[in-house]
Structure formats: C-alpha cells, structure tokens
Amino acid sequence: xxxxxxxxxxxxxxxxGLARPSAIAALxxxxxxxxxxxxxASQAAAPPPAAVTVAQPVKRTVTDWDEFTGRFEAVExxxxxxxxxxxxxxxxxxxxxxxxxxxLLYVIDPRPFEAVATQAEGQLADxxxxxxxxxxELDRGLSLVQTSAVSEQVVDQRRxxxxxxxxxATQAEGxxxAAKLNIEFTHVTAPLxxxxxxxxxxxxxxxxxxxxxxxxxxxxxxxxxxxxxxFDMDExxxxxxxxxxxxxxxPSSRDTANPVQVSLVGETKxxxxxxxxxxxxxxxxxxxxxxxxxxxxNTDQSILPGQFGRVRLIASAxxxxxxxxxxxxxxxxxxxxxxxxxxxxxVEARPVVLGPLDDGLRVIRxxxxxxxxxIVNGVQRARVGAKVAPQTAQxxxxxxx
Numbered sequence: 478x479x480x481x482x483x484x485x486x487x488x489x490x491x492x493x494g495l496a497r498p499s500a501i502a503a504l505x506x507x508x509x510x511x512x513x514x515x516x517x518a519s520q521a522a523a524p525p526p527a528a529v530t531v532a533q534p535v536k537r538t539v540t541d542w543d544e545f546t547g548r549f550e551a552v553e554x555x556x557x558x559x560x561x562x563x564x565x566x567x568x569x570x571x572x573x574x575x576x577x578x579x580x581l582l583y584v585i586d587p588r589p590f591e592a593v594a595t596q597a598e599g600q601l602a603d604x605x606x607x608x609x610x611x612x613x614e615l616d617r618g619l620s621l622v623q624t625s626a627v628s629e630q631v632v633d634q635r636r637x638x639x640x641x642x643x644x645x646a647t648q649a650e651g652x653x654x655a656a657k658l659n660i661e662f663t664h665v666t667a668p669l670x671x672x673x674x675x676x677x678x679x680x681x682x683x684x685x686x687x688x689x690x691x692x693x694x695x696x697x698x699x700x701x702x703x704x705x706x707x708f709d710m711d712e713x714x715x716x717x718x719x720x721x722x723x724x725x726x727x728p729s730s731r732d733t734a735n736p737v738q739v740s741l742v743g744e745t746k747x748x749x750x751x752x753x754x755x756x757x758x759x760x761x762x763x764x765x766x767x768x769x770x771x772x773x774x775n776t777d778q779s780i781l782p783g784q785f786g787r788v789r790l791i792a793s794a795x796x797x798x799x800x801x802x803x804x805x806x807x808x809x810x811x812x813x814x815x816x817x818x819x820x821x822x823x824v825e826a827r828p829v830v831l832g833p834l835d836d837g838l839r840v841i842r843x844x845x846x847x848x849x850x851x852i853v854n855g856v857q858r859a860r861v862g863a864k865v866a867p868q869t870a871q872x873x874x875x876x877x878x
Contacts, residue, residue, distance in 0.1 A: 526864045528865070528868060529855035529856075530854035530869075531869060532853045533849065534799035534845050534847060538798075539795070539796065540794070541791075541832070541840075542791060545787070546787060547706040547739075548707055550704070551705070553669055554782070557697060558687065560687050560692070561659050562685045563589065563590075564586045565681065565682050566586050567680050569583065572676060577667065578668065584663065585662075587660050590659040590663060593656045594656035597656045598653055600649045600653075603649070604649040608639065608643055611638045615635040618632040669698060670700065671700040673698050674699075702775040704782065706771050707769070708769055708770075709766035715767050718792075721793065721794070726794040727794055730769070734753060734754060737771045737788050738750055738789040739787065741780070742785055742786070747787075755769065801839060803837075804853065804856070806829070813828070813830075814827060815829055815845065816851070816859045823863065823865075825861065827844050828844055830843035852865075852867075
C-alpha cells in the first residue's frame with residue numbers, strides 16, 4: 478500500500494508482529510520462575526515447633542489462710558488528767574517520747590495544798606491533846622467513884638468525852654492524809670509505760686482537778702508492745718470455721734490461740750506474727766460481721782495505733798496440694814486455664830480451679846495431675862493443638878520465685 482497512510486499502517490503492523498514473541502517469552506519466563514520457586518518458599522515458611530519450658534506441679538502439704546483488713550489499737554491507753562486543780566508550774570516530758578511508769582510529767586503548784594496540810598497537822602495535834610486530857614479525867618473519875626466522891630453519871634460522861642476525843646483525832650488524821658495526798662497529786666506521773674503524746678497544757682495555765690467534776694486533759698499515753706489488731710470476719714467465713722471446728726479439722730479461736738500473720742501497708746509478705754485472743758459474742762446486725770482481735774508482737778515498736786494491716790488467719794487443716802507458678806495461669810473469658818503438653822508434644826488447654834497463694838505458688842484445687850507437664854515459660858507462644866518443643870525447667874517449679 479502506497480502513500481503516507483499506507484506506510485504508517487504497515488509500520489504499525491510490522492512493529493506489533495516483531496514485539497509479540499518477546500512479550501510472550503518474558504511472560505513465560507516470569508510464570509516459570511513463579512511456578513518453580515513457589516513450592517520451596519511455602520515449605521521454608523513452615524515454622525518450627527515453639528520452644529517452651531515445662532514443669533510438673535509441686536506436691537506438698539499446705540494450709541489455707543484467709544485475709545482480712547484490720548486496724549491496730551493499743552493494748553492499754555490512758556488519758557492523763559490531774560487529780561487536783563491549780564496552776565501548772567512545769568512540763569517534765571518531751572512530746573512523743575517513751576515514758577516509764579512513774580516518770581514525772583507535770584508539776585502543779587503545791588503551795589496551797591502544803592498550807593492545808595500544815596493546818597491539818599495542827600488540828601491533829603489538838604485532837605490528840607484532847608484525847609490525853611479526856612483519858613486523865615476518866616482515870617481520875619474511876620478512882621473517885623470507888624470512894625463515892627463522884628457519881629457514876631460523871632464517870633459515864635468522862636468516858637463519852639474520851640470517845641469523842643478519839644473520834645476527833647481520827648478525823649484529823651484523815652484530813653492530814655488527804656492533804657498530803659493532794660500534795661503528792663501535784664506531781665502528775667505516768668501511770669504506765671508507753672509512748673506519750675504532746676503536752677496539751679503549757680506552764681502557767683490553770684487546770685481543773687477531778688474533785689471539780691470535769692478534769693483537764695493533759696496528754697495521753699499508749700502502749701506499743703504488744704499491740705492489738707481488730708478486724709471484722711464476714712458471716713460466711715465464721716460459718717465455715719464453725720463447721721471445721723465441729724468436724725474436728727480446725728480448733729476454735731475462742732479456746733485456742735490460733736496463729737495469725739500480719740503484713741503492713743506496702744508489704745507483699747507478712748512481717749509480724751501473733752495469735753487470736755478475742756471473738757465478740759455476737760455479729761453486728763448492720764454489717765453481718767464478727768469483730769475479732771489478735772495480739773501481735775511489736776518489739777521494734779514500728780507499728781503505731783491507728784495503722785491498717787492485712788491479717789492472715791489459718792483457714793483449714795493441713796492437706797496435700799498441687800502448686801504451680803502464677804505466671805503459668807491464663808484467663809479464657811470467665812475461667813482460668815493452664816497449658817499442658819501431652820505425650821505427643823501437642824498443647825492442650827486445661828480448665829483449673831484455683832486456690833490461694835502459698836509461698837509464691839498458686840494452689841490448684843482441680844484440673845491437674847501430678848504427672849502433667851505444665852507450660853511455665855513461653856505461654857504466649859503456645860497454641861492449642863500445635864506441637865511444641867518442650868524443655869524441662871532447670872529449677873523445680875516449687876522453688877521460691
């Protein structure tokens with residue numbers, strides 16, 4: 478075909494005919510490459526069995542403990558108040574210090590009471606003189622009545638006068654003792670050994686004594702060693718303990734000093750030990766709880782009244798149990814599971830019933846056997862039904878974490 482249009486059409490058809498074999502060849506090479514390399518690539522992508530660490534549950538004798546929140550209170554606490562009124566002369570203690578029984582705390586001006594004591598001494602001396610006089614007159618009357626110099630009536634009057642003199646002397650002695658006691662009471666001393674609070678009255682202030690009705694509060698003292706911790710036990714727990722007691726599997730805290738373990742705020746393990754020494758005689762109808770108390774050793778005096786603490790109370794008789802690390806336990810919706818490696822090295826999810834922690838390990842009440850191989854490390858790599866490469870833990874699962 479001639480002409481410009483014919484030449485252009487011929488050139489296009491000629492170019493297309495030359496390009497087709499090259500395109501087809503390239504397509505075949507790419508297809509062959511993909512086909513030839515596809516099968517080895519899929520075989521290389523198959524992952525090896527996941528490496529996990531397994532261990533058998535630890536079998537040992539354990540005892541269950543229940544935990545309660547409690548508050549510490551002093552075994553003895555006293556509010557120091559004056560027995561006599563007057564002006565305070567001095568404060569003889571350091572705020573917040575440890576004081577011993579009998580230590581001087583306050584001094585109240587004793588001069589008014591010393592004056593009263595001096596007056597009482599004079600009255601007693603006068604009463605004793607009257608007794609001597611009445612005694613002489615009675616002796617003289619008894620001599621004269623034998624000669625009828627005086628009548629029997631006079632002798633009786635003198636005898637009565639002697640008795641009255643003795644009574645007056647006794648009253649004077651009592652008044653003197655009271656005056657001396659008031660002088661002694663002007664020195665306010667610590668009634669017990671413990672830690673004293675701050676002084677609430679400074680020197681120069683007037684305080685009211687107990688004889689005036691409402692005495693002035695001077696300070697307070699609390700004992701520290703031992704110390705009480707009060708906690709409330711719910712009704713269900715109390716019924717459980719009662720049932721164990723009736724079955725003879727747990728002693729009652731009413732007649733046995735059952736042990737307790739106490740941990741303070743911020744502590745993960747108990748740091749103090751004590752015993753139960755009181756259970757109330759009824760449940761609180763508003764809360765349904767039973768007030769209980771334990772006495773705890775506080776030798777280092779690190780615990781102060783008013784602090785909170787966690788009380789662990791023995792809750793069962795000793796029994797054999799299986800235990801595993803807490804890290805081996807997973808959650809599947811509302812149930813707890815552990816991953817067990819079967820004899821063919823495949824993974825099985827096993828539902829379990831958990832118990833309390835014991836020395837860092839979790840008690841398993843149901844779901845495991847002693848010979849089971851439990852995945853304790855690599856739980857996140859385990860898949861149910863997949864094969865794994867189990868390795869036995871070097872340290873026993875019962876080792877302390």
